Amino acid sequence: MKAYRDEEGNVTLFRPDMNMKRMNRSAQRIALPTFNGDALLELIKQLIRIDKHWIPKEPGHSLYVRPTLIGTQKAIGVSPPNEALLFVILSPVGPYYPAGFKPIALYGTTEFVRAAPGGTGAYKLGVNYAPGVLPQKSAVALGYAQNLWLHGEEHYLTEVGTMNMFVVLKTEDGSTELVTPPLDGMILPGVTRDSVLTLAREHASGKYPLGELADKLIVSERPVTMKEIKDAAASGRLVEMFGAGTAVVISPVDRIGYLGEDIHIPTGEDGMGPVSRPIWKELVGRQWGTIRSEWSVPV
Ligand SMILES: *Cc1c(COP(=O)(O)O)cnc(C)c1O
Numbered sequence: 001m002k003a004y005r006d007e008e009g010n011v012t013l014f015r016p017d018m019n020m021k022r023m024n025r026s027a028q029r030i031a032l033p034t035f036n037g038d039a040l041l042e043l044i045k046q047l048i049r050i051d052k053h054w055i056p057k058e059p060g061h062s063l064y065v066r067p068t069l070i071g072t073q074k075a076i077g078v079s080p081p082n083e084a085l086l087f088v089i090l091s092p093v094g095p096y097y098p099a100g101f102k103p104i105a106l107y108g109t110t111e112f113v114r115a116a117p118g119g120t121g122a123y124k125l126g127v128n129y130a131p132g133v134l135p136q137k138s139a140v141a142l143g144y145a146q147n148l149w150l151h152g153e154e155h156y157l158t159e160v161g162t163m164n165m166f167v168v169l170k171t172e173d174g175s176t177e178l179v180t181p182p183l184d185g186m187i188l189p190g191v192t193r194d195s196v197l198t199l200a201r202e203h204a205s206g207k208y209p210l211g212e213l214a215d216k217l218i219v220s221e222r223p224v225t226m227k228e229i230k231d232a233a234a235s236g237r238l239v240e241m242f243g244a245g246t247a248v249v250i251s252p253v254d255r256i257g258y259l260g261e262d263i264h265i266p267t268g269e270d271g272m273g274p275v276s277r278p279i280w281k282e283l284v285g286r287q288w289g290t291i292r293s294e295w296s297v298p299v
Pocket of ligand 1: 124159161162163164188189190191192193244245246247
């Protein structure tokens with residue numbers, strides 16, 4: 001998660017409760033001890049207060065907060081550890097796209113998988129990252145920035161690199177559909193994913209309309225296959241595609257390499273599409289403190 005400092009110097013954490021809950025679920029999945037999330041959050045706040053001069057003042061900058069839990073039992077063998085260490089790493093970070101959005105190309109990999117049913121893909125574990133490093137290197141060698149992780153014979157889209165993913169489609173009746181894969185055990189329940197979905201749903205229901213965003217917006221958590229993406233691209237119904245995660249917030253996609261051909265995806269004039277742009281604006285406004293919301297928790 002990240003800590004932000006607004007123009008008046010107030011420091012906030014973005015949706016820390018979701019992070020604490022997810023970390024506890026992840027700890028439990030690998031038989032590490034769970035912990036009191038409120039207590040850890042209090043300690044993190046105290047640490048940030050001590051180190052707050054490390055939060056860059058420049059707009060778009062923030063402090064990356066990475067609580068980490070590892071087993072430390074001095075033993076050989078596979079069993080739940082009787083000793084563990086919980087520590088918190090802080091690092092100042094700049095914006096991912098300091099010079100405007102730069103859409104990325106994805107390699108739809110049919111050789112490697114990130115997650116599988118019954119596996120650990122839905123938990124934030126180090127074990128999920130290491131096996132992705134080599135496929136990432138191979139994708140870069142082929143001229144793509146990241147892997148698009150596919151699942152099953154139908155090639156269901158799951159995630160992009162280490163981000164959740166969204167596609168926007170025009171439906172037959174002229175509505176705009178924002179689609180992301182459901183939390184089926186293979187998808188990491190991202191805070192950014194949830195934030196994008198919540199903003200889109202509150203817009204669609206009229207509870208919190210976002211300027212510039214389509215009136216007839218349908219928000220779907222449903223499986224989506226490469227065939228559907230290919231067909232939508234061919235018939236001009238593919239509106240945009242983007243990755244979503246804490247580090248980058250929103251990352252537009254302009255191309256997918258898939259089974260030897262390239263599928264081209266529209267991007268807006270400044271690199272962002274008509275759905276991601278207003279959502280991104282609202283999201284970063286809430287993070288940077290220019291838009292007040294209960295997602296920002298004072299440090
Ligand atoms: C961390 C992560 C995400 C994004 O989660 P956020 O909470 O939005 O940062 C998505 N996919 C994977 C595999 C991740 O590890």
